[in-house]
Amino acid sequence: MRTMRAAVCTGRERIGIEEVPRPVPQAGQVLVEVKACGLCGSDVDGYLGHHPMIEWPIILGHECSGVVAELGSGVDDWRVGEDVVVEPFFTCGTCPACRRGRYNLCRDLKLIGHQVAGSLADYVIADARFLHHKPCNLSFEEAALAEPVSCSLHAIERCHLKSGDLVVILGCGTVGSLAVQFASIKGAEVMVVDVEDFKLDLAAQLGADHVVNPTRDDVRKRVMELTDGIGADCVLEAVGRPDTLASTVDLVKRGGTIMLMGWSGSETDSFGLTKVTLNELTVLGTLCYCWDFPVALKLMSRGKIKVAPIISHRLPLARVEEGVNMLRQGGAGVWKIIIAEEASTDRA
Ligand SMILES: [Zn+2]
Numbered sequence: 001m002r003t004m005r006a007a008v009c010t011g012r013e014r015i016g017i018e019e020v021p022r023p024v025p026q027a028g029q030v031l032v033e034v035k036a037c038g039l040c041g042s043d044v045d046g047y048l049g050h051h052p053m054i055e056w057p058i059i060l061g062h063e064c065s066g067v068v069a070e071l072g073s074g075v076d077d078w079r080v081g082e083d084v085v086v087e088p089f090f091t092c093g094t095c096p097a098c099r100r101g102r103y104n105l106c107r108d109l110k111l112i113g114h115q116v117a118g119s120l121a122d123y124v125i126a127d128a129r130f131l132h133h134k135p136c137n138l139s140f141e142e143a144a145l146a147e148p149v150s151c152s153l154h155a156i157e158r159c160h161l162k163s164g165d166l167v168v169i170l171g172c173g174t175v176g177s178l179a180v181q182f183a184s185i186k187g188a189e190v191m192v193v194d195v196e197d198f199k200l201d202l203a204a205q206l207g208a209d210h211v212v213n214p215t216r217d218d219v220r221k222r223v224m225e226l227t228d229g230i231g232a233d234c235v236l237e238a239v240g241r242p243d244t245l246a247s248t249v250d251l252v253k254r255g256g257t258i259m260l261m262g263w264s265g266s267e268t269d270s271f272g273l274t275k276v277t278l279n280e281l282t283v284l285g286t287l288c289y290c291w292d293f294p295v296a297l298k299l300m301s302r303g304k305i306k307v308a309p310i311i312s313h314r315l316p317l318a319r320v321e322e323g324v325n326m327l328r329q330g331g332a333g334v335w336k337i338i339i340a341e342e343a344s345t346d347r348a
Pocket residue numbers: 040041042062063147148
């Protein structure tokens with residue numbers, strides 16, 4: 001039996017590199033040799049046992065690019081050796097959401113690295129329908145980030161921004177830093193709020209018009225100064241802490257839109273529902289992506305969306321647990337960590 005290395009999370013704060021059977025692609029599936037895999041907050045949540053969709057034991061990882069290694073039966077639109085990006089979904093294809101084309105809401109949605117084996121491994125199984133060609137001017141490491149880029153694109157599109165809107169982005173992690181770029185492309189005026197100055201500096205380079213560090217500045221006061229006391233057109237929450245979630249209703253204008261990309265995992269967070277009703281707010285959720293990968297890859301390939309500046313570290317698979325802990329602790333220049341075998345240096 002052929003085997004491969006995989007980072008298997010077997011319980012709370014336990015990841016081991018194990019030699020496991022190399023999976024065999026079934027009908028409609030493709031075996032992808034993983035070249036790069038981004039680490040994500042949901043990998044940390046899975047590692048800590050906080051993620052509602054992740055159960056142990058599981059091979060984590062879902063932001064990946066690689067090379068087609070083997071085809072399952074019936075797959076005739078891919079060739080072994082092609083460079084690909086994996087949209088990490090398996091869907092049923094027949095439920096009402098799938099039939100309406102909103103496949104991210106499939107009632108049997110399965111995500112790589114969540115309910116099925118992930119891409120923190122030498123190989124991963126993907127659904128042939130959810131593979132995309134890697135643009136040749138993107139590295140495997142950059143292309144792996146089409147996943148968070150697509151998440152951010154999906155959320156921004158749901159906000160229906162207009163040129164000139166003031167958009168406040170709370171949190172400049174991976175998804176926040178990408179939302180800055182998408183909102184700028186839309187012609188919005190963008191304010192980014194984060195406690196890390198190095199992230200704010202780069203956010204400004206990526207197109208943010210205003211950067212605010214809430215440890216020094218009053219965010220609400222800045223928003224009201226910019227809008228003659230009216231409030232932001234749209235507030236995008238990309239932190240997932242109770243206090244930032246609660247702050248959204250005080251930053252947005254009457255009739256404005258709140259996009260909740262982050263979530264705290266707690267069912268009892270206070271959120272100003274009275275303000276939601278009386279200010280006629282639109283509060284939106286977002287789940288992954290739906291038809292967003294091709295657009296994300298096109299914009300990345302054309303240089304409109306930049307991911308290289310947010311890649312802060314590169315580590316080989318053997319050091320994945322160290323990477324997950326770096327991401328968990330944050331701070332000190334940690335932004336996006338990429339797991340790639342060719343990784344020679346820690347610092348990107
Ligand atoms: Zn992710």
